[in-house]
Structure formats: structure tokens, C-alpha cells
Amino acid sequence: MKDTDIKRLFYAHLFCVFSIILTTFTPSLFLEDFSVLETHLTWMCICSVCVTIVNVVLYLLIKPNPSSKRSSISHKISRLLKSCVYFFISCLLYHAIIVLYGAPLIELMLETFLFAVLLSTFTTLPCLCLLGPNIKAWLRVFTKNGATSIWDNSLQITTLSSVVGAWLGAFPIPLDWERPWQVWPISCTLGATFGYVAGLLISPVWIYRNRKQLTYKSR
């Protein structure tokens, strides 16, 4: 493993963090009455779109995993379509899990779904970018000895921290503080976002500190 790889990872992550910070501040320049808490749905949409674009652009620029040999146009298109379908399925799955966790089934359906989309953006989308629409590879990455590059490790960390952040975000909801951010699903989306950002920042540091222990088997 080279230090340049870690550096690339670090800059890519910094770019992601920067884009998330931008989504909270720049829209108020164009939109009236924009604020993260009050027009939360708008922010969620903007944030998901922005993170998606940044991820895709970064992937195209960096190309961490050299793609397969076949690279015909039709293959690429089918991959793209497959990715879109996977992303949509993951949104539905997240939605189902969130509802099973106790979110209201019928009321606030749009909010819940957007939360699922946001979570998918933080977790599924990087998987799609890095690993492609390949469930087997995904399952492999999320096992104990499954990581084959620092990119896989960072994927593990950011995914875990986003999910844990969303999970922790549910805790303030029952409290009687009556703050605007306690409304469903704001605390959870904020938790997921903070978790994602934390994961982005932690993973290069963690990988750098553990670079001696991390040995990857060649695929």
C-alpha cells in the first residue's frame, strides 16, 4: 500500500465533507426561506443530489478500482441501469427497515422515504461507485477479512458510521425538549449526516494509523 493512496483517499473524503458543508449554506443564496431545519425536505434532496454528484465525479476522476476488461458502451449502460435499480431497491429496503424500527407507516411517508434515500446516498452509493452493482463483492467487503484495499476499509467505516449516526439520531426524539430538530426524521437525518462526515474524516486517519497492520490479499 502506498501513502499516495491514502492521500488520495483523504483528499477525496475532504471534498465530500466540503460538499456537504456547502449544501447547508449555499442554497440560502438562491432559495428564499431556506434553512436546514425548516425546509428540511429541500435540504435532504439537495444534500442527496450533491453527495451523489460528488461521489460519481470523484469516482470518475480517481477510478480506485480499475474497471473490468470489457468496457463496451452497452456493458457500461447496463451497469449504469443496474446501479440505478440497485440504488432504488436499497432505498426501498431502508424505508422498510426504518418503518420496522417504529417509524409511522402512512403519515410522513415522504419524509421517511427521503430519509431512506439520504441513507442510501451515504451507504449504497459509495458501494455502487467503488464495487459496482455486484452484491457478492458488497457482501465480501463487509466481512472481517473481506477488505482488499484501503477503499474497501473506508467504505466499511463510512457505512458503519452513517448507520450508527442515524441510529443515535433516534434517541432524542422522545425527549420533551420541544426543539424543532426533534421532529421526525430531522434528528435521524442529521445524525446520519454527522455520522457520514465523521466516517469520512475518521477513515483516512484510521487507515493511516493502522497502515502497518493492513495487509491486503491480492484479489
Place this chain on the structure above:
Amino acid sequence: MSSENLSNMSVFLISRMLKALVLFFLAWVCFLFYAGIALFTSGFLLTRLELTNHSSCQELPGKGPLVGGGRGEPGACWTAPRFSRAVIVLIDALRFDFVQPWPGGLPAQYPYLGKLGSIQHLLETKPQHARLYRFLADPPTTTMQRLKALTTGSLPTFIDAGSNFASYAIQEDNLIAQLNNTGKRVVFMGDDTWKGLFPEAFSQAFFFPSFNVKDLHTVDSGILEHLYPTMDRDDWDLLIAHFLGVDHCGHKHGPHHPEMAKKLNQMDQVLQTLVERLENDTLLVVAGDHGMTETGDHGGDSKPEVMAALFLYSSLPLFPRAPPEDPEVVPQVNLVPTLALLLGLPIPFGNIGEVIVDLFSGEVDTQPLATALAQASAYHLNAQQVSRFLHAYSLAAQDLPPEELQRLQDLFSSASSEYKRLLDQLKTEEVREADVQALISQLRLFLQGARTACTETWARFRPARMIGGTVLLAFTCLLCLVTSGLTSSPDFPFLGLLLKSVAWGLVGAALLAGGLIVGRTGLDPALLCSGGAATSLVAFLWALKWRGKPPMAIFLPGPLPILVLLFLRFAALFSDSFVLAEARAAPFLLCSLSLFVVAQLHWEGRLLVGGPTASCLSSPTASVARREGPRALGLLVGLLLCVRLSSLFHRCPEETPVCQSSPWLAPLSSVGGGQAKNLWYGACLGALGVLVLSVRFWLRRCGNLNSSAPSILFVRWGLPLMALGTAAHWALASGSDEAPPRLQALVSGAVIGLPRVVLGLAAIGLGLLLWQPVTVLVKTGASSPNPIVVPFVGPPASQADLNYVVPQIYRRMQEALRGKLAGGGGQTPLALAAYGLGSVYSAAVVTTLALLVFPLLLLHTERIILAFLILFLQSFLLLQLLAAAVGTPAGSPGPFSVPWLAISAWALTATQTFYSTGHQPVFPAIHWNAAFVGFPEGHDSSPVLPALLVGANTFASHLLFSVGCPLLLLWPFVCEGHSSTKKKKSLTSGTEEEGEKEEPLMEMRLRDAPHHFNAALLQLGLKYLFILGVQVLACVLAASILRRHLMVWKVFAPKFIFEAVGFVVSSVALLLGVALVMWVDRAVGSWFKQLILSQER
């Protein structure tokens, strides 16, 4: 041979002894917990018996003449009324220093000082018309308790024994009831707490919601809208206005906020207007029910909380003397007899206050002697009433100290005779004023003594006991934790340690008893028990300490996620919001836990093996694991679905606009529309059927249903019968109103009889199960040339694949047999097969649960059956998932251990079940109707039976899950059997030998290692007790640390009571469950012996 027998015998003895030891040890630990709970409770929960006697106009409280008594005068009862009407302005949390006169011109340090200028003005300009007192409230300083005190004149504690928990309505004699009895009209406006306390008592009432503490103005503006118009009318005799703004301002901002100044200014305006409109015959009372701390809270007993203000005013001169420099201190209860006598009412029966004497001076400008006589008369009447109450109370309850009662009685009789003597003297000659004053001080001494005695008993926390109880609980939890880690070490001297500590405990208790007897303080059972418990606990921990430092790992229950989970559960009990939201939090945590289990399985590569890494792993397991993956995922999805569905039966702790209880909790009889009712009834019947069938199906799958044991016959025929009885009872109970009149008698008879029949059947079933718990079918096959037992015997052919035999046991048995038979020679050994031996323990436990669930179902409303079904399914899925996660304990001869993860998940499921069967840990949410199942006419005097029924309803989940707790240990063994048959099915053409080799031992593995089996049961019990104990500990800590919290009597104290009672129920049920498994084990032992004997013949 004989030595083998001997060693067998010794093994047998050890296992027997260990069994008794395990039970004994668990019982001892439970006792330690109980002692801690009892000690804490005796210091925290103050109890008092509520008497339902009422004073009446016609009946004086004692013998003796009256002075100035107006019996016979119109509108008079015990005395003539001084005022015909009164206005009570209750300003919630009106602390004394809010009202305290503030020298004009001085800048106020705090926003609340000197804001009530109208009171100050009246005090200065009309000293004979107005008077300010320090109004001393008794703890607990919560509004509801204070309102009770202000109307009954008593000291309400948190639990007033004998009160009807279903509603908060005051059962005791009180001012409002007396007013109603004498035909006076009471108009109320303000806090809707009064609505619950005095239902239907007001001639006119304007209630406003009080639950939103953040709302400062709704109640006050509502009152102001109605107050002045009502004042101007004359269709009332008592007007009560209860303002909440000041209290809510305290809770929201604290007393130092500028908002408080605004609120007090508003109150000042109100008072000024009121005084202007006050008529001559009307008394104005302005009072605070309690104070507040510097942070605006109340509930405890600190000085700012108990020091409220009382202000009295009348348009006519009222007081003979000018007010003292420093306002007098008046206990809150004193207002009750004062108001009663001033309005010409009887003093409420349970009052222990004394009259405020300044108000009983007779006419102003009279002789000092006449004033003194009038005061003595009021005091005497008051003393008579208090004496009558003390007498009645001491007959009904024993908690007041008898010596003190005797002393008070002596005091009263001497004062009473002195009073009579003075009255006689008055007829003939002059009476000296000094004599009357002496009498007054004697009567006051009696009244104050009586109140002090009651306060000592009813209204004081005992911090030493609370701390002691908490410490005892904490150390018992520690003991559970440490010992559960040590059970696996075989040379740990449990017996010696236990006997030693119990002996120490007895010595400690005896010493304490001796000390108490010498100190003449009376033997308090809670104190004695906890003394003994503490001594034995210290002895045990001391001995542990001397055995060397245990490894640090013992002190941490499980891996990090379990620690986090336990910490969350612990910490959540300190927040009233989370206590209220536990119904949602428990399923949330359970979902997280099961998701975590599956995620961890995947992380460790045990969930899905396939793809590129499959080749790295050993290939034989791969095929199994490949099928395990989707199965575990399926289990997870099913579990999550069950958890979500069960929350449909949620009940709110309090009906608010935000939270609506599930409509499905209502009984079927309340469902309107025949169609809907029939549909629901059909669904309930279906659920019943599924429940019965699933139990049968499971038993059949394990092979236990083939046995001819009476308990299995009962499962075959008795369970459907019980289901039928339940269904019939539901049909009758939900449609009894529609029954034709000539069948009415039959229906009402059946409504009484059916639940009892079901209960009787359940009892019979349990009896049969205990009588012959071994549910194994033995088949003696034809002799075979091969002396080794044939692993699988054909008949019953269709079931053959589903039934399991346990050949290895037989192999060993057979060897013993062969050894014996070898001498005899010549005989062909027999082939044997036993069906269901591998699941004999869990079959007994599952049968018990099925038998228990029917009576419990009857106690709930009909549609809860759906919740029960979901929860049964859910716990089945959970057990399967946990068994998959733990991994089959293949081949390991022990030590067996149930991981913390499984036990915390089980405890979480129990909590979730409590909530999703429509319960909440608050008293109004208890299902009182359960007391009338099988007893529709109500009960006779004994409260034991209804309490049992309601308790069984409330703690059904605790009961079921604790009895079922041993399943956590047994299930992986049961699953071992299932997975191996599956394997065999897939390898139909596989070689015979392999099938034979892999024949599962299942639960017989446990029997093979009796020591480990007992140790595992002990560990399981200790771990479960630890998890429950930590919950109780958290409740105890929360209740004692937050005893000043606004919600302590509304949330924390009820939660503590429910948790403590739930703990007692759970621990007893756990002991029973463990004992049941041991009983079965014993029976299996004797069954083997019999089998060998029968083979010998």
C-alpha cells in the same frame, strides 16, 4: 462393577445436591434483592390507610355541650356559620416570598419580590381585615397530593391504601363533599386535576388542561373569562379558582425569570379586582398549594418547596388584634377545620389540622373572656373530631405507634374533663381567663401532638433506609455478575460459601433483632430482613475476595454492544420522557439487537458463504452455512415484522391529543356493528386455533407428541378443550347483552363458570405434567442380530423422519446391559428407540407455557390474543435466531453457557410484551376488569383474589418469559436436532453409517454432563436476575435522586413500583421454571433406571 455403581451413585448424589444447591442459591439471591427492595420501599413509599367514614351534621364528634353552638339554627351544623360564602383563590406554587411585603422604594433583587402589591396594601391599611400566614405544606409537594390535603385535612401519601387506583377520585371525607351534603353549591374554575379528584361535585365547573407545563396562559385566561361574571352572580356558596400560570412559569423559566414578574403582576390585578367585588358575607382565601425550588421544581421537602403563602381577607373586621411583626407559620391542613367551622360545616372526618384560632374570636370588641371561650369551644370541637379519627384509624391500621396514641388519648380526656368543668363553673360563677387559656394550650398540645404523630408516620422520607436499600441492591447485582462468571469453574465451593453466608445472615438478623428489642424500637420486618441480607452478602463477598482477585472480564457483562445496550436501558430510566417512551424504546432496541446479531454473523463470515472466499473455508460446512444464511435473514425479517406488528396494541400512559391508545384494546362487547364484531371474533378464534395447533405441531416435530404420557394426552385433548372454553367465554362475554331473556340465567352462569373451568383444566394439565414429565415414546423393536441400537425405527412410518432417537444413550445403556447379560449369555439383545427424548426438557417447558397462557388470555380483553400470538411467534423466532447465532454446541461436553446477548434480548422481549399487551406502568392504566373475570358479581371482602387476578393480568409477560427462560439454554440443543435431520433429508441416499454417526444427542448432551447442566442453569438464573436487578436498581436510583422532580409521583414512583413487583413475579417464575427443568431431569433419571430394569427382565 460395584465400583462403577458406586461412582455412578456418587455422580448421582452430586447432581442431586447440586440441583438443590442451584435452587437454594437462586432463592438466596432473590431474597437479597427482595430485602433491598423492601428496605428502600419502607423509606420511600409512605403509606396510609384511607378511611371512608364521613362526618355528618346530625352527629357531633363527641359528647359534650356546645358553646355558641348553633344546632337548630338554619344552615348550621356543629357551629353557627360565620360566613355564608367563601372565595378560594388557589395560586399554584405561590411561595411565601412571592407575597412577602416588600418595603416600598427598595429595588427588588429578584423579579418575584414585591409584586403582589394589593395584598401588601390591604395588610397595611386594614390590619383587622386581612392576615398573611406562612402556609407550611407537607411533602410530597405535588399538586394532587396538596389538593387532597387542602380538602380532606389529612396527609396524603403517594399510596393511600384502600384508595381506588382506577380513578383519582377522593374517597375520604372532604370539604367539597360536606358542602354538597349540606346542599351548598360549589363553582370551580381552573386546573382540571380537580375534575378527577371530585367528579360530579361542582354545580358549575370550568376545567382547563393542566398537562402542558409549557403553556403559561390557557388556564389563567380561561379562569379570568369566567371569574368576574360568577362573582357578580349569587348562585354559589363556594367559589374555587385554581390558577396554574405561576407554577408553569416556574417549571418553564424558574422563579428568577422576568416572566415570573409578569405573571405575579397579573395575579395582583386579579386579587385587586376580587377584593373590590367582595361582599360582606364572603371570606376571601388566597393560598399557594406548595412552593418551588430555585429552579422552579417541587415535589420534595426542602424549605422553599414547603413554604407557601396563605392570605385571608374579609370586608368586615375579622381579627381582634393587629398582626404580629413576622407572619405566623400555619400548617396547610389547618385551613380545613377553619374553613369548615367558619362556613358552618362539619369538620371532615379524617382531618388532623387545628383551627386557626385568630378567626374564632367571636365579635370584635368583646371581652377577652368571651373571645377565649369561643376559641376554646372551637378547639374542643376540633380536638373531639381528631380524637374520634385517631380512634377509628387505630382500629383499622396499626402503623401509628400505640404508646403515643395512648399518651394523646390521656391528654385529650384530661382536657375534655377540664372543659366540662369550666362550662359547669360558668353557669354558676365567674371563670378566670387564665384557666381558659390553660385549657386552650392543653387542647393545642393534643392537636399538635396528634399531627406530629401522623406526620412522623405518613409524610417523611427516610433517607437512611433509601440509601441502605440502594446499596444492598447494587451489591446484589454485583454478586450476580461475579458469581455468574464463576459458575463454570468446577472447583468453586458454592455449597460451603452459601451455607456460611446464610449462617452469617441468620446471625446478623438475630443480633439486629436483639438490638432492636433492647432498644425498644419495635421489630420491623423490612429492617430485619435487610440486616440479615446485608450480613450474608458481606460474608459472601468477603469470602470471594479472599479467594483471590477474579479476572476483570467477569465484571463486564458481555461484549461492547451488550454493555451499550445495558447502559442505555439503565440510563433511560432516569429520564421521565424515556420512561414514558419505553413502549417504543424496547422494540427499537430489540430490533437493533437482532439486526446486530445478524450483522455480526455476516461479519464473522458465518452467515453467507459463497462467492470468492468460499474456497478458503472448509468445504463440508459450506453447504450447511449456505442454507443457514437465508434462514437467518428470514428469521430476522420475521422477527422485525412481529416486533412492529405487536406495537399495534399500544396503550398510552395518559390519553392526550398526541397519543391515542389502540382501539383494539377495548373489549369486543364495545365494538359496534354486528359485522365488525363477528369478524373480530373470527380473527380471535383463528388466533386461538393457530396457538393450539402450533404448540401441537412443534411437539410433533420434536417427536414428543407420540408419547402416551398423560400430560401429552392432555396437550392433545385438553388444550383444544381449553381453547374451546376460552372461545365460548368470549362469545358469551361479548354478546351477553344480546342473549334472549330466557337464556340469561344460563349465560350468566356460563360467564362465571367457563373461566373457572379453563383455570381448572390448566391446573390439571400442570399437575399431570409434574406427575409424569417425561414425554417420550419408547418402542421396543424386534431383536436384531446387531447388538448396537438401531438408530431409526420404522413405525410410525409417516412420522419416522420427524422423530428422533437418541442412540448414544442407548449405546451406553446397552453396554451396561450387555455387561450384565454377558454372564447370562445366549439372549439376543433388544433394540430400542425413544421418540422425543432429545427435546424432553423443552417439551415440558413449552407445554407449561401453553397451559399458562390460556388463563392469562382470559384475563385480557379478547383481541389481545392476536398480540399474544404475535409475541409467541416472535419469541420462537428470537430463540431460533439466537440459537443460530450462538452456533450449535456440537460436540462440546460443556461447560454450557448462555451468552449475555441472548439473555438481554429475552429480557427486552419481556418488556416489549408488557407494553404490547396493552399495559403501562401507571396505575390508571391497570386492567381492573381482570378482577371480574369469573367473578362478574364482584368479590366479597377479601382483596387477595382480585389482587391476584389483576396482578396476573398485569405481570403476565413477566411470568411467561421468566418461566420460559430455561428455553434459552435448551434451544440450541433442540435446534441441533432439527438442523441435522434437515441434513439427513438432503442426503437421502447418503450412507447409513454417516447418518448413524451424526445422530444428534440434543438435550441429552446436557444430561451427559450433570454438573455442567446445573452450573449452566445457575448461570442462566443469575444472569437473568442481574439484568432484571439492574433495572430495579436504576428505578430505585432514579426515584431517590429525582425525588424533587416534577414527575416523581407521576412517573418515577409508579415505574419503580411496577418494576419492583415485576421483579418479584419474574424471580419467582424464574425459580419455578428452573425447578421445572430440574424436576424433568430427575424424572428422566428415574425413567432411565426403569428402562434398564425392564430390559433386564
